[in-house]
Amino acid sequence: xxxxxxxxxxxxxxxxFAQAKVDTIEVFxxxxxxxxxxxxxxxxxxPLTDKKYPVVYLLHGGSGAYYDWHQKVTEPGLVxxxxxxxxxIIVTPGVGxxxxxxxxxKLDSVQYESYITQELIPFIxxxxxxxxxxxxxxxxxxxxxxxxxxxxxxxxxxxFIAAGSMSGxxxxxxxMWKVPEDFRTLRQEGQKLMLGDDLNxxxxxxxxxxAVGLVEKMKSNGxxxxxxxxxxxxxxxxxxxxxxxxxxxxxxxxxxxRPGAHTWQYWTxxxxxxxxxxxxxxxRQQ
Numbered sequence: 001x002x003x004x005x006x007x008x009x010x011x012x013x014x015x016x017f018a019q020a021k022v023d024t025i026e027v028f029x030x031x032x033x034x035x036x037x038x039x040x041x042x043x044x045x046x047p048l049t050d051k052k053y054p055v056v057y058l059l060h061g062g063s064g065a066y067y068d069w070h071q072k073v074t075e076p077g078l079v080x081x082x083x084x085x086x087x088x089i090i091v092t093p094g095v096g097x098x099x100x101x102x103x104x105x106k107l108d109s110v111q112y113e114s115y116i117t118q119e120l121i122p123f124i125x126x127x128x129x130x131x132x133x134x135x136x137x138x139x140x141x142x143x144x145x146x147x148x149x150x151x152x153x154x155x156x157x158x159x160f161i162a163a164g165s166m167s168g169x170x171x172x173x174x175x176m177w178k179v180p181e182d183f184r185t186l187r188q189e190g191q192k193l194m195l196g197d198d199l200n201x202x203x204x205x206x207x208x209x210x211a212v213g214l215v216e217k218m219k220s221n222g223x224x225x226x227x228x229x230x231x232x233x234x235x236x237x238x239x240x241x242x243x244x245x246x247x248x249x250x251x252x253x254x255x256x257x258r259p260g261a262h263t264w265q266y267w268t269x270x271x272x273x274x275x276x277x278x279x280x281x282x283x284r285q286q
Contacts, residue, residue, distance in 0.1 A: 059141025101148025
């Protein structure tokens with residue numbers, strides 16, 4: 001019997017007031033030989049009906065965790081409210097701290113692209129009342145999670161109908177980041193460890209491990225895209241680069257810059273916009 005731990009009705013700290021229910025689940029990854037946690041939010045009516053629901057995968061940022069979207073937003077219970085408002089299942093998976101949701105060619109312990117697409121999504125579809133088809137599945141995330149969302153949707157258009165990025169790392173080239181040198185060096189060393197030394201960061205032949213290197217795939221997959229970034233964000237130049245590449249390649253997308261930095265206040269304000277956009281493209285037909 002397949003081993004997994006499903007902890008039902010475990011409400012994350014501080015969320016007891018919300019109507020929507022949050023399950024904390026633990027999924028065993030055969031690919032990486034380890035357990036990974038996720039939070040699954042279901043609408044308040046979920047236990048009372050046999051109907052199935054679209055799913056939004058909501059990704060955390062670097063050095064984050066599966067519970068960030070529940071515990072760090074400046075509007076408590078925001079994910080729960082949106083789950084109820086739009087009648088969605090919202091899944092917030094946890095991954096490695098600076099893994100960018102890709103499969104490392106160097107480390108067996110960093111295989112998060114395959115984990116999300118081959119293990120987590122099938123697990124959610126098997127254990128929850130989901131509409132388990134591309135037209136009813138979307139993905140978005142913040143910072144590193146924005147990179148993951150754009151990368152996973154570009155490489156796996158059979159899984160997602162829409163994707164978004166909030167303050168996303170649209171290019172892992174840290175030369176474009178407005179950060180202190182010690183942080184830049186830390187991220188560069190992490191990339192070398194996971195991806196090796198032979199990365200090409202320069203246009204037009206970007207590394208396929210960075211979101212801007214996947215624009216060609218975005219041209220034909222028909223995925224609805226939404227991107228935004230604060231003008232004070234240290235990743236603003238990578239977002240402007242992605243926006244320009246999408247324009248040059250005639251790829252439809254919504255792009256917004258507005259006041260704000262790399263903060264939970266910004267992402268709290270951005271999430272309802274993303275869920276509204278994604279919901280417009282999600283099918284309820286089973």
